[in-house]
Amino acid sequence: MTTTAPADLLLGPDAQGVLDAALAGEGLRAASWERHAVHARPGAETSVGFAVRAAAVRGAGVAPRELYLVATTADLPADAPGVARLTGTDGCTVSVWAHPADPALPALGTATTPALLGELLRAAGDAGTVTDLGVVAYRPLRRAVTVAATPAGRRWAKVLRPDVAAGLGHRLDLLRAARVRVPATVAHAPGLVVLADATGRPLADHLHAGAAPEPAAVLDLLDALPSAATALPARRTPADRLDRYADALARALPDAPVRAVAADVAAVLADADPGPVVATHGDLHPANLWWDGRPGAGALGLIDVDTLGPGHRVDDLACLAAHLTVLPTLDPGYHRVPGLRDAFLAASDRVVDPDALRARAAAVLLSLAASRPAEHLARTWLDQARELVRRPSTAVPVPHRGTLERRAS
Known part of the structure; x- marks a missing residue:
C-alpha cells in the first residue's frame, strides 16, 4: 500500500494496489475491477464496493473467479473474521472483505443466500421456497436489505447489527400497539428481521x-x-x-x-x-x-x-x-x-x-x-x-x- 490518505486511495486508481494486496493471500490478483458503490459518512469512515474479476498470480494454480470486495477506512478489530487489514508505511489502515462476509453484519450471508433464507422462513412457519432474491440496499458495516420472492409473497430481509436488529423488533411492537401501520414480521434471527410487504x-x-x-x-x-x-x-x-x-x-x-x-x-x-x-x-x-x-x-x-x-x-x-x-x-x-x-x-x-x-x-x-x-x-x-x-x-x-x-x- 502507498501512503495516500485511505479514503483517497479507495477512490482513485491506486485502489488496484489495495485489491491486489487483499487477494494476494489466496494466490489471486485483481485482473480487472469496477468501483461499484461509494458510501461516505462525513467525519467518519468511507467504504467502497468493488466488482472484481480475480485471476491467479503467476504459478499459483488458482481458478479465476468473480468477487465483490468491500474496502473501508473504518477502524475494525484486528481479529475480525474474514477481513484483510492492510497497513501503509504511514500507519493508515484499510480493511477489505469479500461479500457477504461483512464483519458487523453476521446475518448478511443468510439474507443473500436463497437456501439459507428459505430455511429460516420454513422454521418460522412461512413459505420456505425462495424463488428469486435480490439486494435492494447495502451500507457496509451498517445495514442491508434484500427482497425475496416466495409463494406467500415478497419477503424483505433487513440485516442490521445484532443489537440494532433487537431494537427494531421492539420498535415494531410499539408501533403496532399504537395502531401505526408497519409491515408484519415474518421471521427473525440475530441480526436479521424478515418482514412482509408494506401496504400501499x-x-x-x-x-x-x-x-x-x-x-x-x-x-x-x-x-x-x-x-x-x-x-x-x-x-x-x-x-x-x-x-x-x-x-x-x-x-x-x-x-x-x-x-x-x-x-x-x-x-x-x-x-x-x-x-x-x-x-x-x-x-x-x-x-x-x-x-x-x-x-x-x-x-x-x-x-x-x-x-x-x-x-x-x-x-x-x-x-x-x-x-x-x-x-x-x-x-x-x-x-x-x-x-x-x-x-x-x-x-x-x-x-x-x-x-x-x-x-x-x-x-x-x-x-x-x-x-x-x-x-x-x-x-x-x-x-x-x-x-x-x-x-x-x-x-x-x-x-x-x-x-x-x-x-x-
Whole structure:
C-alpha cells in the first residue's frame, strides 16, 4: 500500500494496489475491477464496493473467479473474521472483505443466500421456497436489505447489527400497539428481521405520478407515534452535526460558499425553537412513507423504523421537506413535487416554528450534499439549502401541535 490518505486511495486508481494486496493471500490478483458503490459518512469512515474479476498470480494454480470486495477506512478489530487489514508505511489502515462476509453484519450471508433464507422462513412457519432474491440496499458495516420472492409473497430481509436488529423488533411492537401501520414480521434471527410487504406504495412512487396525501394526514400519522418511543436512545440529527457536514462538503466544493450557507443555518438554529421532545420516526423521507391512495392518516404507513426514538417533530418534517426538495434534481419526472413541497411546508408551518423547519431542512440538504454525490448535485443541493434557509415564511406562529388543548364542542 502507498501512503495516500485511505479514503483517497479507495477512490482513485491506486485502489488496484489495495485489491491486489487483499487477494494476494489466496494466490489471486485483481485482473480487472469496477468501483461499484461509494458510501461516505462525513467525519467518519468511507467504504467502497468493488466488482472484481480475480485471476491467479503467476504459478499459483488458482481458478479465476468473480468477487465483490468491500474496502473501508473504518477502524475494525484486528481479529475480525474474514477481513484483510492492510497497513501503509504511514500507519493508515484499510480493511477489505469479500461479500457477504461483512464483519458487523453476521446475518448478511443468510439474507443473500436463497437456501439459507428459505430455511429460516420454513422454521418460522412461512413459505420456505425462495424463488428469486435480490439486494435492494447495502451500507457496509451498517445495514442491508434484500427482497425475496416466495409463494406467500415478497419477503424483505433487513440485516442490521445484532443489537440494532433487537431494537427494531421492539420498535415494531410499539408501533403496532399504537395502531401505526408497519409491515408484519415474518421471521427473525440475530441480526436479521424478515418482514412482509408494506401496504400501499412508497410516497416516492406516488409523487412521480403527481399524487400525494394531504399534509394533514402526514401530521396526524406523526402525532400517532407512540409516546413510549421517547424512552428509546436519542439520535443526533443533521442539525446537530452541521459542522461535520460543512467540513466534509468544503473538501469537495469551494470553501467560502459552503461556510456561508452553514453559518446562515447555524444562526437560525441558534434562535429558532425546535419544540418539545416527542416520538419521531428519525428518517422520514418519501421511500420510508407508504400510502395506499386513500385519504386520512390510516392510509399511511412507515418502514425502516429502526430510527424511531425521541426527537423534535420539526426534524421529521424537515427531513421530508429536504428530500422533497431534491427529488426533481434526481429525476425530471418529479417536476410537480416543488408545488407539493411548498404545500407541505405551509401546513407544517402551522405546527412547528417555520424558521426552525427551514433551517433544519437546509441542514439535511447539506448532509445529503456531503455524502459524495455527483459534484453537480452537491452544488445544486448547496444552492437549495441557501435558498431554503433564507426564504421568508409568511406563517403566523402558533403553539406547538403537542401543546394544543383539545375541547369538545
